[in-house]
Amino acid sequence: MVGIYIHIPFCAAKCNYCDFNSHVGTQCEQERYIDALCREIECCGGGEMTADTVYFGGGTPTILKPERLLRILTAVKNRFRLTDNCEITTECNPGTVGGAELEGLRRGGFNRLSIGMQSAEDEQLKALGRIHSFEDCRKCVIAANAAGFDNLSVDLMFGLPNQDSDSWKYSLEQAAELEPSHISAYALKIEEGTPFFEIPADELNIADEELSRDMYDFCNEFLRQCGFRRYEISNFSKKGMESRHNLKYWRCEDYIGIGAGAHSCRDGRRYFNIENTEDYIRSVNECGSAVKASISISAADKMSEFVYLGLRLADGISEAEFKARFSANIDEVFGAALKLNLNRGTLIRDEGRIYIPERYVYVSNAIMSDFV
Numbered sequence: 001m002v003g004i005y006i007h008i009p010f011c012a013a014k015c016n017y018c019d020f021n022s023h024v025g026t027q028c029e030q031e032r033y034i035d036a037l038c039r040e041i042e043c044c045g046g047g048e049m050t051a052d053t054v055y056f057g058g059g060t061p062t063i064l065k066p067e068r069l070l071r072i073l074t075a076v077k078n079r080f081r082l083t084d085n086c087e088i089t090t091e092c093n094p095g096t097v098g099g100a101e102l103e104g105l106r107r108g109g110f111n112r113l114s115i116g117m118q119s120a121e122d123e124q125l126k127a128l129g130r131i132h133s134f135e136d137c138r139k140c141v142i143a144a145n146a147a148g149f150d151n152l153s154v155d156l157m158f159g160l161p162n163q164d165s166d167s168w169k170y171s172l173e174q175a176a177e178l179e180p181s182h183i184s185a186y187a188l189k190i191e192e193g194t195p196f197f198e199i200p201a202d203e204l205n206i207a208d209e210e211l212s213r214d215m216y217d218f219c220n221e222f223l224r225q226c227g228f229r230r231y232e233i234s235n236f237s238k239k240g241m242e243s244r245h246n247l248k249y250w251r252c253e254d255y256i257g258i259g260a261g262a263h264s265c266r267d268g269r270r271y272f273n274i275e276n277t278e279d280y281i282r283s284v285n286e287c288g289s290a291v292k293a294s295i296s297i298s299a300a301d302k303m304s305e306f307v308y309l310g311l312r313l314a315d316g317i318s319e320a321e322f323k324a325r326f327s328a329n330i331d332e333v334f335g336a337a338l339k340l341n342l343n344r345g346t347l348i349r350d351e352g353r354i355y356i357p358e359r360y361v362y363v364s365n366a367i368m369s370d371f372v
């Protein structure tokens with residue numbers, strides 16, 4: 001069973017913090033890109049395959065009219081067998097959709113939306129370069145509910161310019177009031193090559209390490225009280241409403257990435273698509289594929305990935321599953337790293353599972369790096 005990721009590299013405007021593979025494209029470029037996407041899907045090798053998740057990400061998938069997104073989804077349905085309860089998600093920018101679009105998407109088979117809210121404060125949204133207000137987001141959630149979406153995720157960011165603890169609390173409260181079934185909360189990272197990177201730190205006025213950690217801890221506790229469970233470092237859901245697609249990444253399951261810059265992981269190999277949109281279109285038109293490189297994943301890398309990605313999950317990793325996948329005991333392979341972390345309390349071993357205790361989740365990168 002695979003998951004399918006479709007990359008839409010277009011946005012209405014580029015946000016000030018964003019280093020994703022996205023840009024403001026023309027209508028003509030969008031059309032040619034969709035043609036190429038459908039061709040890549042059609043030509044996608046690997047025989048008969050069943051998928052239980054499809055995820056449209058970007059960029060801003062909803063910058064495309066619903067008919068266009070549904071054309072791509074139809075191509076997916078023609079190439080892959082989708083399970084009856086297949087999770088079909090699209091990321092959604094609240095500034096790009098209204099009731100009619102959401103109804104069209106729901107009717108066409110999408111059953112999950114991941115809405116980019118980011119903040120409840122319009123000043124902060126403006127500073128980020130987002131094209132929507134908080135009111136747009138609220139209306140988007142209401143319209144999505146009316147259209148029949150009952151699986152909604154809301155994305156938030158903390159550590160934003162001029163955001164203090166009270167302001168973060170306000171955004172969390174407003175997000176919870178929208179009653180989504182899933183919330184993702186990410187710390188703002190200043191990436192090289194973005195407009196934020198060019199602004200001196202004291203001018204940008206973003207949270208320091210201590211404030212950022214307090215914000216994360218507050219978020220954990222607040223969302224727990226609202227009935228959400230943190231199932232991954234930055235992801236919280238109501239019972240049974242975890243993102244099944246994203247769980248595939250953390251559980252090292254196979255997925256197929258379609259589109260410019262998309263990656264795939266299947267049958268022990270990793271595939272990397274060409275990133276530049278025009279080059280991607282040209283390559284697909286010429287040969288039905290845009291894979292620029294592929295590597296075989298070594299046994300050692302597979303074991304490492306299984307552990308460090310699995311440790312992102314609140315439930316951590318199963319020792320039995322490690323043994324079933326790799327025919328080895330985890331202690332034989334990672335004895336030293338395990339012992340070190342178990343002794344200092346940064347890992348817990350309990351009933352056949354190994355996981356990072358709540359109080360160390362914020363420093364989980366350091367713990368996970370012991371297994372790389």
Ligand code: SF4
Pocket residue numbers: 010011012013014015018019020022058059060093
């Ligand atoms: S909408 Fe998303 S992908 Fe597009 S520029 Fe903003 S952050 Fe990047």
